[in-house]
Amino acid sequence: MDTKGIDQMLSMMRATAAQASGRAQAPASSSASSGSVDFAQVLQNSIQQVNQTQQEAESLSANFAAGDTKADLHEVMLSLQKADLSFQEMVQVRNKLVSAYNDVMNMQV
Structure with missing residues (x-):
């Protein structure tokens, strides 16, 4: 599983959290903090990868159940x-995003 997108998303979330708390943004070692990564695109690509993994697993399972000798x-x-693990990871990222959203919404301005 490609974790580059997840690493970029986590880096962006850390930078946003640092800005929201008023701390200076620490320099990051990855290129994700350069501003060239679109958060929505990274999230969409990650979801598509999870979907593709699940579809491949379902296809292999169906072929095996049908008696395909190649399966x-x-x-x-x-x-x-792999499909189960990638889905669980996606759910955990979603939970962290919802938690971060709730934290931002509960901030006093």
């Missing part, structure tokens, strides 16, 4: 576990 049980189980 290996080991590969089917690995793909299902």
Whole structure:
């Protein structure tokens, strides 16, 4: 699984949190803080990757259930576990985003 998009999103969230709390933004080692990364695009790409992983796992599972001799049980189980893990990661990112949104909304101006 490509974690570059997630790392960029986390870097952007840290920079935003630093700005919101009034701290000076610490220099980051990645290029994500240069402002060239669109948060919505990174989020959309991550969701598409999770969706693609789930579709591939579902396809392999259906082929195995249909009796396809090319479908290996080991590969089917690995793909299902990858899809489950990527979905769980996406849910955790969503939870963090909702929590951050609630924190921002509860700030006193």
